[in-house]
Amino acid sequence: MSGPLTFTIDQTAYLDAQGNLLQPLPAAFEKPNVLADLLRQMLMARCFDTKAIELQRTGRLGTYASCLGQEAVGVGVGWAMQPEDVLLPSFRDHAGQLARGVRMAELFAYWGGDERGSDFAVPREDFPVSITVGGHAPHAAGVALAFKLRAEPRVAVCLFGDGATSKGDFYEAMNLAGVWGLPVVFVISNNQWAISTPRAEQSAATTLAQKAIAAGFQGEQVDGNDVIAVAQVVGEAIAHARSGKGPRLVECLTYRLGDHTTVDDASRYRSEEEVSRAWHEEPVRRLRSFLTMGGSWIQQTEDQWVQHCQAQVEQAVDDYLNLPPRGPESLFDCLFETLPTGLASEQRAVVARGSDDG
Ligand SMILES: Cc1ncc(C[n+]2csc(CCOP(=O)(O)OP(=O)(O)O)c2C)c(N)n1
Ligand SMILES: [Mg+2]
Structure with missing residues (x-):
């Protein structure tokens, strides 16, 4: 025994909630x-995100989980x-998937219940969304093991919520x-809530x-509403992992500004004061303030960009809504490389019934 063990957890932030610089920017952000x-x-x-909720409310998308307030985590990780x-x-x-290059039409398709939305044109090897809380953490360890065995200088990045860190999957993967x-x-989006x-x-x-x-490895916290802190610290963790030094855990402190999903009503379990306080901390506002104070962002720049975003989103909605429908036999796709015999005969029966109906 070498005596009592102690540890420290670093916390990193570059911008405060008003967009003031707390420490010099790393060179990459200059x-x-x-x-x-x-x-x-x-x-x-x-x-x-706004459009996805509109689509769900008008019956054109399935249940959807908003990322409002958590954009800095995904964008920083990407x-x-x-x-x-x-x-x-x-x-x-x-936000992270978009930053990786997943197309908005693909995300809409996925949330509309169409597995073609998980077959990303780019990035081909990113995983589909894990609905199972924390269930993908062991997969991340598996992907990383494959990289290690093949001596490929690549890194697996696993994103999940605060609630997922209570799961056995999380501990086993770690x-x-x-x-x-x-x-x-491993990157935790600690948005302070796991549903209620x-x-x-x-x-x-x-x-x-x-x-x-x-x-047996380092964990640290960052202000998850500060995209610079997320990008910098996750970047360092990725560089560390890529150079063969092993895993890292980064906890991003953020807040879920919206309901848990479109079938939730968060006003039943949290106060208006808490949510309005969190709106003062949100990530867009602070980076906008910082850039505005530095003279590199004006309202007109933002208005033009938002118009561009809206046009892109509308185009993606068109692409999604115009996807040719798939036949019921496609229910059997995407789970098995080769269908087990029982399911194969069920699929044949569905196809036969479809052609009878036709
Ligand atoms: C294994 C499993 N158990 C329960 C659920 C139901 N469920 C969906 S989201 C959620 C809470 C997750 O909280 P957190 O990990 O903090 O992520 P957040 O929703 O806050 O992003 C639960 C319990 C699930 N999807 N998977
Ligand atoms: Mg959570």
Whole structure:
């Protein structure tokens, strides 16, 4: 025994809620247009999100989980990853998927119940959305193990919520990642709620980041409403993993401004004051303020960009709504490489019934 063990959990932020700089910017963010581009991506994700809710409310999309308020996490993670890395997203990670190059029409198709929406043109090897809370964390460890065995300098990045960190899947994946030194970065979008369960009732741990310590690697916290902090710290974690030094865990502190999903009513379990306080912390506002104070962003720039986003989103809606429908036999697709005999005969029966009806 070497005496009591102690640990620290670093916290990183560059911008406060008003958009004031808290410490010098890392060099990568001093380059022209990098920050404006991050703001543009967050605004695009917000336009997508608003339209998705409109589509659901008008019966043209299935149940949908809004990413309102959490855009900085996905956009920061997308910025930090290389194209050849692999993202394993949860159901609220549209901003991250868009930042990776997934098309909006594909996301609409997925949320409209069409598995073709998970067959991304780009990025081909990113995983489909995990609806199962934390169920994709072991898959992330598996992807990272494959990279390691093949000696490929690639990193798996797994995104999930605060609630997922209570799951056995999470602990098992963290344990394997630690003991095998896998090139994987786990990113928690701690939005303070798991449906109606608040963070304080989720875990007695002071931070969720410290759960990495038990698995033998570093965990840290970032202000998840500060896209610069997310991009920088996740970028460092990815570089660490890519260079063979093993996994990292990054806890992004953010807030779910919307309902859990379109079938939830969050006003039943949280106060208006809490939500309006959170609106002062949200990620778009602070980066906009910072860039406006620096003179590189004006209202007109934003209005023009939002118009562009809306046009892109409308085009994606058209593409989604005009997707040719699939026959009922497609229900059997996408689960098995080769259908088990029982299901194969059921599929033949569905096809036969379809041609009888026709
Ligand atoms: C294994 C499993 N259990 C329960 C659910 C139902 N469920 C969907 S989302 C959710 C809460 C998830 O909370 P969190 O991980 O914090 O993610 P957030 O929804 O806040 O983004 C639950 C319990 C599920 N999808 N999967
Ligand atoms: Mg949550």
